[in-house]
Amino acid sequence: MENILEVQNVSKHYTGHTALDNVSLSIPKGSIYGLLGPNGAGKTTLIRIINHITAPDSGRVLFEGHQLVENDVESIGYLPEERGLYKKMKVGDQAVFFAMLKGLSRKEATSRLKEWFEKFGILDWWNKKVEELSKGMAQKIQFIVTVLHKPKLLIFDEPFSGFDPINANLLKEEILSLHREGATVIFSTHNMASVEALCDEITLINNSHNILTGNVNEIRHRIGGNRTAFVVEGETGPIESEIKQMGLPVTIETIDSGDHRLLIKRGDSVTMRQLIEIVNSKAIIKSLEPALPSMEEIFIETVNQFNTISHVNE
Amino acid sequence: MSMSNKTFIIVRREYLERVKKKSFIITTILMPVLMLVLMCLPGLLMNVNISEARSIGVVDNSGVIAGGLQDNELAKYTRVDIAPDSMYSREDYDGFVIINSDILTNPSGVTLYTRDAGSMELERSLSENIANIIENERLKQLEKTDVKEVLESVRADVSMSTFRLTDGEASSGTSSIISYAIGIVMSVLLYMFLLMYGQMVMTSIIEEKNNRVLELVVTSVKPTQIMLGKIMGVGLVAVTQLALWTVIMLVLSASIIPLFFSPEIAAEVAAYNTGALDPAASSISIEGVQALSVIGNPWYIAGIFGYLFLFLVGGFLLYSAMYAAIGSSVDNIQDGSQLQSFVIIPLILGFIVSTTIAANPISSLATWLSIIPFTSPMVMMTRIPFGIPTWEIILSLVVLYLSFLGVVWFAAKVYRVGIFMHGKKPSLKQLIQWARYK
Numbered sequence: 001m002e003n004i005l006e007v008q009n010v011s012k013h014y015t016g017h018t019a020l021d022n023v024s025l026s027i028p029k030g031s032i033y034g035l036l037g038p039n040g041a042g043k044t045t046l047i048r049i050i051n052h053i054t055a056p057d058s059g060r061v062l063f064e065g066h067q068l069v070e071n072d073v074e075s076i077g078y079l080p081e082e083r084g085l086y087k088k089m090k091v092g093d094q095a096v097f098f099a100m101l102k103g104l105s106r107k108e109a110t111s112r113l114k115e116w117f118e119k120f121g122i123l124d125w126w127n128k129k130v131e132e133l134s135k136g137m138a139q140k141i142q143f144i145v146t147v148l149h150k151p152k153l154l155i156f157d158e159p160f161s162g163f164d165p166i167n168a169n170l171l172k173e174e175i176l177s178l179h180r181e182g183a184t185v186i187f188s189t190h191n192m193a194s195v196e197a198l199c200d201e202i203t204l205i206n207n208s209h210n211i212l213t214g215n216v217n218e219i220r221h222r223i224g225g226n227r228t229a230f231v232v233e234g235e236t237g238p239i240e241s242e243i244k245q246m247g248l249p250v251t252i253e254t255i256d257s258g259d260h261r262l263l264i265k266r267g268d269s270v271t272m273r274q275l276i277e278i279v280n281s282k283a284i285i286k287s288l289e290p291a292l293p294s295m296e297e298i299f300i301e302t303v304n305q306f307n308t309i310s311h312v313n314e
Numbered sequence: 315m316s317m318s319n320k321t322f323i324i325v326r327r328e329y330l331e332r333v334k335k336k337s338f339i340i341t342t343i344l345m346p347v348l349m350l351v352l353m354c355l356p357g358l359l360m361n362v363n364i365s366e367a368r369s370i371g372v373v374d375n376s377g378v379i380a381g382g383l384q385d386n387e388l389a390k391y392t393r394v395d396i397a398p399d400s401m402y403s404r405e406d407y408d409g410f411v412i413i414n415s416d417i418l419t420n421p422s423g424v425t426l427y428t429r430d431a432g433s434m435e436l437e438r439s440l441s442e443n444i445a446n447i448i449e450n451e452r453l454k455q456l457e458k459t460d461v462k463e464v465l466e467s468v469r470a471d472v473s474m475s476t477f478r479l480t481d482g483e484a485s486s487g488t489s490s491i492i493s494y495a496i497g498i499v500m501s502v503l504l505y506m507f508l509l510m511y512g513q514m515v516m517t518s519i520i521e522e523k524n525n526r527v528l529e530l531v532v533t534s535v536k537p538t539q540i541m542l543g544k545i546m547g548v549g550l551v552a553v554t555q556l557a558l559w560t561v562i563m564l565v566l567s568a569s570i571i572p573l574f575f576s577p578e579i580a581a582e583v584a585a586y587n588t589g590a591l592d593p594a595a596s597s598i599s600i601e602g603v604q605a606l607s608v609i610g611n612p613w614y615i616a617g618i619f620g621y622l623f624l625f626l627v628g629g630f631l632l633y634s635a636m637y638a639a640i641g642s643s644v645d646n647i648q649d650g651s652q653l654q655s656f657v658i659i660p661l662i663l664g665f666i667v668s669t670t671i672a673a674n675p676i677s678s679l680a681t682w683l684s685i686i687p688f689t690s691p692m693v694m695m696t697r698i699p700f701g702i703p704t705w706e707i708i709l710s711l712v713v714l715y716l717s718f719l720g721v722v723w724f725a726a727k728v729y730r731v732g733i734f735m736h737g738k739k740p741s742l743k744q745l746i747q748w749a750r751y752k
Binding site: 051056145 | 320323324327331522525526527529530531532533534535536537730734744747751752
């Protein structure tokens with residue numbers, strides 16, 4: 001698959017700390033890509049480098065196969081996490097201003113904006129001052145000016161924070177529709193539920209390093225380590241002691257029906273058949289299914305693992 | 315789209331948002347009127363009186379003073395005969411002066427009571443008035459009545475017409491007092507402009523940084539372009555204001571001011587301009603005629619404003635770039651106060667020094683400070699009305715504009731890092747560190 005964006009060995013240092021340390025990643029054209037990581041990990045710095053706002057100390061960024069240049073930002077739409085508008089300026093004038101900065105002519109900007117305003121049912125805001133709008137209203141304007149110039153690459157930094165569920169959903173539908181029309185989308189977020197629901201690929205950045213990268217399903221299977229969920233009737237004590245004796249991690253919880261749910265990670269040393277036989281011999285199996293870890297679990301586990309290792313190394 | 319087009323869009327927004335404001339329109343119209351008043355003031359002050367004459371009751375126990383007191387614009391004197399105690403209840407008088415009976419032998423026997431605050435002018439005029447009467451009375455007692463005429467005939471009033479020697483030819487010039495006044499007005503104007511518009515750049519950058527508009531703007535425009543756009547936009551507002559002021563001043567000075575001249579004074583100004591004025595015959599002081607002649611001369615005003623324009627633009631670019639760097643690096647104006655002192659101190663220094671330099675415009679201190687870019691706009695503009703060599707002015711301008719290039723380069727480096735820094739109040743050392751980032 002062709003990559004719309006390639007980040008190659010990018011590093012960026014500030015006095016006293018390193019924002020990015022030799023980070024590489026590739027974003028396939030047409031994908032929805034998740035850029036994950038704790039606060040202060042370096043995501044925003046990376047996005048600013050992609051947007052040509054700051055320059056990397058070393059490494060390079062390729063956009064559609066060529067070295068990223070100034071004019072490429074006209075093919076990128078970036079909605080920053082922290083964003084504002086000129087309070088005293090009229091909504092329409094302001095939207096035209098931002099659109100013109102993205103290279104649209106005044107005429108083109110106005111006609112496209114009217115279309116979007118109509119779509120969102122906000123045409124009567126055109127002559128209002130921004131300070132009269134609520135936060136959610138202002139965010140809609142910011143979204144519109146981000147996508148108005150029909151960018152090939154859309155970057156959203158925590159796009160859903162601050163939106164009520166209805167508007168968050170409206171926004172999500174609009175983003176997905178732009179994706180269907182061919183745009184590549186990058187989400188930078190902590191919201192793991194939306195990552196699972198939306199993203200094809202992710203990169204997890206922690207402490208200025210890329211610590212996990214790849215396809216979401218593939219990652220969940222790989223990190224999941226053959227975890228299986230059993231629902232059983234009867235005593236679980238004997239099963240637990242036997243499984244633990246074999247050195248496999250197991251968690252047990254009682255569910256609503258009075259039955260028990262066992263999560264067992266069997267690793268490579270034990271086959272599925274052996275595991276089923278052990279459980280079956282001690283209790284009645286009511287159901288069993290593979291239990292993939294959620295992205296949230298993977299996020300926490302991977303970050304903690306990384307932090308422990310780097311702590312030990314220090 | 316090219317870089318310059320985007321900068322232009324920023325400039326356009328910055329400019330239009332400001333000139334459409336009511337406050338801009340009002341100050342633009344009111345200031346020229348105020349400036350003309352300021353420029354006229356030193357020359358005209360001596361001829362114009364602003365206080366109202368007070369009515370003063372004279373209790374003259376000597377009988378020689380009251381009849382000789384002359385009414386003037388400060389006071390009207392009426393002889394009254396009342397007991398000292400009843401003074402307080404007589405509200406038809408603004409004050410009383412009590413003359414002792416032995417005033418001719420003891421001139422300090424005068425007491426003045428006034429209802430409101432006394433005025434130095436009134437006291438001086440009254441004592442001169444009484445002194446004259448006493449002198450006359452004493453002369454009478456000497457029985458030499460012609461002494462007064464002798465004294466009159468030997469009195470001399472001196473006032474000077476000044477001319478400047480330029481290229482071996484005496485041209486009608488302005489006296490030092492007029493140059494002084496114009497120089498000070500120019501310096502005040504520059505100080506005000508640089509401070510006001512420089513801080514406007516700073517506060518507006520702080521505001522954009524704080525409400526995070528910048529985060530959105532930088533997604534399409536380079537930080538350096540945003541900063542330059544802001545400086546140029548605000549600078550154009552300053553230039554617009556100055557241009558409007560110049561036009562208003564020219565119109566006022568060419569058409570309206572002469573209307574206020576009495577035909578007599580107008581004739582005197584015309585005579586002065588052709589060098590034919592006899593100072594002794596002038597109805598107002600020679601300085602007053604000179605002031606009116608200068609203000610009524612559009613070419614002179616246009617020349618001064620031309621230089622003012624060049625120094626204003628250069629000074630603004632230099633100072634606003636420094637203000638921009640500070641604005642980008644702090645979260646609020648309070649945090650900026652420490653760094654601001656690096657800008658304000660030279661500005662105030664230039665202003666204060668220019669007031670003393672106006673008294674001695676060719677000292678070596680004056681020359682140096684009018685070349686050093688941080689003080690040159692104000693100091694040079696103070697000196698120009700006195701007439702200084704053109705090469706000095708050109709050198710000063712070249713140094714000013716070159717320094718701007720250096721400062722703006724540094725400011726841009728600080729700005730692109732500063733606008734994303736929140737929380738900590740930075741030191742100058744940190745700003746220099748930021749400027750080193752790639």
